[in-house]
Amino acid sequence: MAEIVVTFQSDVDLQGTLALPEGQENSPAPAVLFLHGSGPLDRDENAKVGKINAFKLLSEQLSLRGFASLRYDKRGIGKSKGDYYEAGFWDLVSDAKAALKFLKTHPKIDPENVFVLGHSEGCMIAAALQKRVQASGIIFVSGAAESLKTTLIRQGKDVANDMKKATGFQGFLFRLLNIPEKIAKQQATLFKRLDESDAPVIRIKGQKLPAKWMREHFAYNVVDDLEEITCPVLAITGSKDVQVLPEHAKLLAEGVSGKSEYYVIKNMNHMLRKQDEPANMATLKKAYKRSLKKPLNPELVEIIVTWLEKQVNRIG
DSSP: OEEEEEEEESSSEEEEEEEEOTTOTTSOEEEEEEEOOSSSOOTTSEETTEEOOHHHHHHHHHHHTTOEEEEEOOTTSTTOOSOTTTOOHHHHHHHHHHHHHHHHTOTTEEEEEEEEEEETHHHHHHHHHHTTSOOSEEEEESOOSSOHHHHHHHHHHHHHHHHHHOOHHHHHHHHHTTHHHHHHHHHHHHHHHHHHOOOSOEEETTEEEOHHHHHHHHTOOTHHHHTTOOSOEEEEEETTOSSSOTTHHHHHHHHSSSOEEEEEETTBOTTSSBOOSOOOGGGHHHHHHHHTTSOOOHHHHHHHHHHHHHHHTTOO
16 A cells, blocks of 8 residues: 555645555546534644544555545644634534545546545434535444434433443442533533524633534534435444444444445444443543454454445445
8 A cells, every 4th residue: 555645735734644555656546425423633633632543444455456545634633724623514514624625636646536424423424425525435433314413412311320320440430420410401501502602602600612523513414415325335334332322223224215224243343343241431531441452343344345445346
């Protein structure tokens, strides 16, 4: 695999890595554009607090099967310009649009076979992007078929319920310190502050929050764009994903107008790794820390690559 550092223009300069498969120097290759999940993530889908590294690992596997790929740093992260905290949801869609146009017009890429793979928030961006620039197909990985606000409200309730059910000394502490009630109050305070502000960034207890991004996300529901998607779609999630409900893979696949299929991979979590312990919002960070030491779920990789090969060869 040959990797080339590239820069392309949105309303800011964005830098990424174009990975090209070896042995296809004389013919344009099919390609995949990666769209990140939420948070200050670089081109490999890594952040200071945790390294998912999903896009780097997927690009390596795709290259082995003849696919090029483009992954890029979010605006304000890594080598990309701009301000991460001031960026809204529609800024991220614009960045994805610039990336897809760059990829489709690159001389080493087959413009008839350019696909988009979104992880988590990237699924929402992929759906909004398709109305602006057409991809040959879309892969939704761990995507929600609802608005971000709906997801956050459900997650808050799930955390509270899991804490109330917790046993042992940890459960005793949760209840003694009224942690579930405090979480509900914090979320209510956040929503109130967002409603009262039009600033791109706000601070709550000294913590900097991307308010513009949250307001724009709350106003967007990916379901509204699904029906207009006519290209082939693949939706995948894990049975132990507690950030996104596993059944949403089916909802995403059934919501589009194009040919689609979906998979729920047993014991895979939102980090796209196998998780041995039970799915639980209250112990999420510990579970993720352990699972990130494992490789990407091999079933996930095989489903993605097999589906892409089928689309390129127009099989099925």
